[in-house]
Amino acid sequence: MDIIRLLPDSVANQIAAGEVIQRPASCLKELVENSLDAGATHIQVIVRDAGRTLLQVIDNGSGMSETDARMAFERHATSKIKEAADLFRLRTMGFRGEALASICAVAHVEVLTRRQEDEIGTLLEIAGSDVVRQELAACPVGTNIKVKNLFYNVPVRRKFLKTDQTELRNLIQDFYRIVLVWPQVQFTLVHNDEILFDLPAGTEKQRIGQLFSRSLKQDYTSHFVDIKVESELVSIHGFVGKPESAGKQPQQYLFVNGRYMRHPYFHKAILTAYAGTLGADMNPSYFVYFDVDPESIDVNIHPTKTEIKFQDEQMIFQILLAAVREALGKFNVSPSLDFDVEGRPDMPVSRLGEQKYEMPRISNESHYNPFHSATQVSKDWQKLYEGLPKSQEPIAEPVEREGREQTLFTVETPTGTPTAVGNRYIVVPDKEGILLIHRVRARACVLYDIYMRQIRAEQGVREQLLFPDIWDLNAEQVPTVLSLKDDLRYLGFELEQLSPLSFSVNAVPPQLNGQNALAVLQNILAEVTATGSSVREEWQKSLALSLAYSAAGGQQTMTEGQMRELMDQLFHLNSFTRTPDGKMVLLRISEDEIARKF
Numbered sequence: 001m002d003i004i005r006l007l008p009d010s011v012a013n014q015i016a017a018g019e020v021i022q023r024p025a026s027c028l029k030e031l032v033e034n035s036l037d038a039g040a041t042h043i044q045v046i047v048r049d050a051g052r053t054l055l056q057v058i059d060n061g062s063g064m065s066e067t068d069a070r071m072a073f074e075r076h077a078t079s080k081i082k083e084a085a086d087l088f089r090l091r092t093m094g095f096r097g098e099a100l101a102s103i104c105a106v107a108h109v110e111v112l113t114r115r116q117e118d119e120i121g122t123l124l125e126i127a128g129s130d131v132v133r134q135e136l137a138a139c140p141v142g143t144n145i146k147v148k149n150l151f152y153n154v155p156v157r158r159k160f161l162k163t164d165q166t167e168l169r170n171l172i173q174d175f176y177r178i179v180l181v182w183p184q185v186q187f188t189l190v191h192n193d194e195i196l197f198d199l200p201a202g203t204e205k206q207r208i209g210q211l212f213s214r215s216l217k218q219d220y221t222s223h224f225v226d227i228k229v230e231s232e233l234v235s236i237h238g239f240v241g242k243p244e245s246a247g248k249q250p251q252q253y254l255f256v257n258g259r260y261m262r263h264p265y266f267h268k269a270i271l272t273a274y275a276g277t278l279g280a281d282m283n284p285s286y287f288v289y290f291d292v293d294p295e296s297i298d299v300n301i302h303p304t305k306t307e308i309k310f311q312d313e314q315m316i317f318q319i320l321l322a323a324v325r326e327a328l329g330k331f332n333v334s335p336s337l338d339f340d341v342e343g344r345p346d347m348p349v350s351r352l353g354e355q356k357y358e359m360p361r362i363s364n365e366s367h368y369n370p371f372h373s374a375t376q377v378s379k380d381w382q383k384l385y386e387g388l389p390k391s392q393e394p395i396a397e398p399v400e401r402e403g404r405e406q407t408l409f410t411v412e413t414p415t416g417t418p419t420a421v422g423n424r425y426i427v428v429p430d431k432e433g434i435l436l437i438h439r440v441r442a443r444a445c446v447l448y449d450i451y452m453r454q455i456r457a458e459q460g461v462r463e464q465l466l467f468p469d470i471w472d473l474n475a476e477q478v479p480t481v482l483s484l485k486d487d488l489r490y491l492g493f494e495l496e497q498l499s500p501l502s503f504s505v506n507a508v509p510p511q512l513n514g515q516n517a518l519a520v521l522q523n524i525l526a527e528v529t530a531t532g533s534s535v536r537e538e539w540q541k542s543l544a545l546s547l548a549y550s551a552a553g554g555q556q557t558m559t560e561g562q563m564r565e566l567m568d569q570l571f572h573l574n575s576f577t578r579t580p581d582g583k584m585v586l587l588r589i590s591e592d593e594i595a596r597k598f
């Protein structure tokens with residue numbers, strides 16, 4: 001008995017859908033790419049519940065005839081290639097004729113479409129691959145397609161979806177990858193009736209600015225230099241970030257012939273061009289667009305894959321490397337005005353992990369001491385050390401300084417060369433011997449001072465996140481977070497309540513250096529809850545201190561310049577021998593003591 005059978009179309013389509021349409025984001029990508037292939041200049045995307053209940057794309061493209069509209073949902077129905085050779089001349093985004101067939105196998109689909117030359121359009125309703133309604137309908141030129149109840153008939157896949165926030169983040173990520181390479185097209189994206197993006201047509205640079213400058217006062221694109229190179233093999237143009245704008249969460253985008261691609265090898269070429277100009281763990285942002293003869297790349301890859309194979313990859317590597325080097329060379333690598341901190345309170349500043357970093361210049365407020373509450377008298381300094389074991393007491397005698405609180409050291413910023421001792425200490429010779437500095441605590445003091453000032457001035461420095469983190473809480477934490485929300489904002493965290501039990505973290509303090517913001521927030525929350533105080537001032541201190549410790553812990557190795565800078569900042573604080581919670585920051589070993597050891 002023969003046992004091989006052809007699968008019914010509906011089953012075959014569902015299997016294909018499993019590959020092509022993995023989640024709402026991949027569905028949206030296919031729909032928008034179809035609109036682009038249809039020559040649309042205005043594309044509206046309307047989403048509900050991160051695409052679970054509705055994904056709608058409205059375009060002003062070519063539209064479809066009545067027959068084509070019906071055909072479009074058949075497997076391997078495409079207007080884009082006719083023969084195998086066309087595969088190598090591909091200029092369109094789609095070509096397999098699989099997407100719509102796959103989508104309608106796993107969702108309820110409604111299409112309304114009209115061509116310029118037709119007086120009346122077509123309305124088509126499809127459920128699980130079956131046409132359930134087809135009629136003539138009045139509509140504007142273009143195509144309006146609704147995908148409802150995605151995976152309604154594939155419970156496994158529905159279960160597989162992540163939270164709405166995660167799915168929305170994926171949607172937005174794919175949206176970015178498209179709109180960045182189609183700046184000449186106007187896009188809007190609406191989610192649950194809220195306009196998330198409204199992007200007018202413009203240039204690539206303008207589009208980058210539209211997406212990434214949103215909450216910074218200053219134009220994001222001023223952190224970039226242009227690259228441009230034309231050769232027989234490839235034309236490359238785009239924008240690469242100035243070295244000092246590198247960070248831990250860079251925007252890195254490569255595109256070829258109008259589509260986003262991942263290309264680790266070309267990524268490496270770009271990084272190589274930066275050699276020696278970046279701080280440890282810092283990565284540059286870049287937006288680089290390649291144009292090549294379609295015949296020289298292999299696009300016959302899987303629709304969900306973003307890797308693309310080039311002929312002549314090594315040559316292109318060299319061309320790209322040279323182009324980026326030249327661009328960075330043209331631009332003087334010294335710090336530019338863009339990163340001048342003064343007068344730009346919203347700019348991310350003072351990343352301690354960067355090679356060049358700059359703390360906000362703060363005028364000295366001689367009466368303010370972060371180590372004491374306002375009521376404490378300055379003469380009370382000895383009390384700080386009561387009950388501490390003798391050996392931990394500072395060795396030098398305190399001196400009076402004008403306009404400054406008594407300190408326990410006779411200190412000037414040491415001028416000797418600082419050296420790292422392991423990852424934890426800095427040693428530096430000074431007039432009376434050697435000074436040992438506890439690195440993390442020193443930095444915590446500096447940051448604490450900054451954070452307390454921010455809180456008091458009710459003004460913080462924030463770094464916007466491209467993809468907000470979602471902070472899920474339990475019911476008893478929510479009221480605490482709500483009451484801390486303002487103070488957290490002054491510290492740099494911008495929180496927005498999404499649902500009764502979750503917040504999105506839209507911005508973080510720039511000093512976090514890529515540390516997990518949610519972990520830091522959890523930590524802060526635990527600290528504050530543990531203090532149990534209901535006095536706002538106490539909370540604020542506890543917040544500032546806990547954040548200072550979290551942020552201070554990030555960095556591994558420090559350059560000499562960074563050590564000097566840290567010392568400079570530390571010794572300019574009013575109190576710096578102990579952390580606000582009383583831990584020793586400095587240890588001096590006098591020459592006499594050293595002599596005794598010998």
Ligand code: ADP
Nearest residue numbers: 034038072078079094095096097098099100143
């Ligand atoms: P592909 O894009 O690979 O050709 P699809 O399944 O995505 O396959 O689409 C099938 C066909 O339907 C396309 O080739 C195109 O002719 C037509 N089509 C799909 N979406 C649109 C649209 N928004 N505007 C005009 N035609 C469209």
Ligand code: MG
Nearest residue numbers: 030034094099
């Ligand atoms: Mg398509």
